[in-house]
Amino acid sequence: MSPADWDVIVLGAGPAGALAARQLAAQSLRVLLVEKQAFPRWKVCGSCLNGHALETLESAGLGGLVARLGGVKLERLRLALGGHQALLPLAVGRALSRRRLDQALVDEAVAVGAELLPRTEALVAGALGGVRSVQLKSASDLTMVTARVVLVATGLAERSFLSPSPISSHVNRGSRVGAGCVLESAPPSYGPGTIHMAVGRQGYVGVVRTETGQANLAAAFDRSLLKSCGGPSAAARQVLNEAGFEPLDAGGPWRATAALTRRSTYVAADRLLVLGDAAGYVEPFTGEGIGWALSSALAVVPLVLQGLSDWDPRIERDWAQSHATLIGRRQRLCHGLAFALRRPRISHALMLAASHLPILVTPALNHLNGSFQRQAIR
Numbered sequence: 001m002s003p004a005d006w007d008v009i010v011l012g013a014g015p016a017g018a019l020a021a022r023q024l025a026a027q028s029l030r031v032l033l034v035e036k037q038a039f040p041r042w043k044v045c046g047s048c049l050n051g052h053a054l055e056t057l058e059s060a061g062l063g064g065l066v067a068r069l070g071g072v073k074l075e076r077l078r079l080a081l082g083g084h085q086a087l088l089p090l091a092v093g094r095a096l097s098r099r100r101l102d103q104a105l106v107d108e109a110v111a112v113g114a115e116l117l118p119r120t121e122a123l124v125a126g127a128l129g130g131v132r133s134v135q136l137k138s139a140s141d142l143t144m145v146t147a148r149v150v151l152v153a154t155g156l157a158e159r160s161f162l163s164p165s166p167i168s169s170h171v172n173r174g175s176r177v178g179a180g181c182v183l184e185s186a187p188p189s190y191g192p193g194t195i196h197m198a199v200g201r202q203g204y205v206g207v208v209r210t211e212t213g214q215a216n217l218a219a220a221f222d223r224s225l226l227k228s229c230g231g232p233s234a235a236a237r238q239v240l241n242e243a244g245f246e247p248l249d250a251g252g253p254w255r256a257t258a259a260l261t262r263r264s265t266y267v268a269a270d271r272l273l274v275l276g277d278a279a280g281y282v283e284p285f286t287g288e289g290i291g292w293a294l295s296s297a298l299a300v301v302p303l304v305l306q307g308l309s310d311w312d313p314r315i316e317r318d319w320a321q322s323h324a325t326l327i328g329r330r331q332r333l334c335h336g337l338a339f340a341l342r343r344p345r346i347s348h349a350l351m352l353a354a355s356h357l358p359i360l361v362t363p364a365l366n367h368l369n370g371s372f373q374r375q376a377i378r
């Protein structure tokens, strides 16, 4: 085997990459965490950590982190659709800005020895002689480095590989796009401790107050709505109005994401494992993405340790399988729910049930929001 510059290179310092880097650096491995942007950075996200995300942090020894950072307890979901509203209790959850959460996870990784390389785009290159190469590109430098194992946690990024790539992303036809912004103020009806979710025919908008007191808006829109409205600000106004929520002065600046619903053709290749959104994502209706990212970070660690010296193709199969078990099933459920809500009759019936018989809907909501497969993430 050729000598490697690093034991592990992790691409992307979102929740998946930062937590994986931390767990691996804590095992005294030489870990390089490469991030394209300067941190701290804001990102399009509803900023809600559900029970599963909080539980996964706890199992990594970071149980009190979100509360310490000021994460606001989420106690209610205020759901609006077609002029009907339902107020449903939430058993668990916190709202925390991604600026603060992601920076804290990176700090945790650096504290146990991971090296952070910010403002650098990393692209995966080939594998040869027991190492995989990665191209690092910053404003001033272009270099090639090697690692025994490379983790790709680049979220919905368009580009993470130098061609030819062993892994490609398949985007679903009709996939919605994400968009978001932060507002300094919002009407009192958008109070803290509540997820305010407006569902329209061509998208939905979630509003939550984070630890800063600001209102964080995150939305998924049909492309046709963005086109007919002329942009996310007007699209959000339309969805809020259609659902029956108070208007918001959501002038922006808005940021949009790439198409949301996608999956990777493979989630592993020689000395390469893909995790978090980079391995596949669905619409964010159930707000579980951070939990999925964190649990995939914990689940990937034993396979990395196994593959460091002697990479066996079985590791690739094992990762595909455990990823499908851990995340795939939940993603299908979330996708099914988001799809059902696009059907006016089903969404109307669900809304009537939620507003008149919350006792029936609340257990399902807490199941979606709460813990799952506890054993699998250990």
Ligand SMILES: Cc1cc2nc3c(=O)[nH]c(=O)nc-3n(C[C@H](O)[C@H](O)[C@H](O)COP(=O)(O)OP(=O)(O)OC[C@H]3O[C@@H](n4cnc5c(N)ncnc54)[C@H](O)[C@@H]3O)c2cc1C
Pocket (backbone or CB within 6 Å): 011, 012, 013, 014, 015, 016, 017, 034, 035, 036, 037, 043, 044, 045, 046, 047, 048, 049, 050, 053, 120, 121, 122, 123, 153, 154, 155, 156, 157, 159, 160, 178, 179, 180, 218, 219, 220, 257, 260, 275, 276, 277, 278, 284, 287, 288, 289, 290, 291, 293
């Ligand atoms: C509208 C919307 C609302 C959402 N709301 C919620 C919610 O309320 N709760 C929830 O749990 N989830 C929510 N999600 C999902 C959640 O945001 C994601 O699932 C989560 O951020 C995934 O984490 P990640 O680490 O995989 O990727 P990211 O958090 O996207 O991190 C990837 C990182 O990689 C970096 N990167 C990209 N390419 C490169 C490269 N080539 N080299 C180096 N660095 C690179 C990026 O700059 C980024 O920092 C929402 C998503 C959307 C779109």
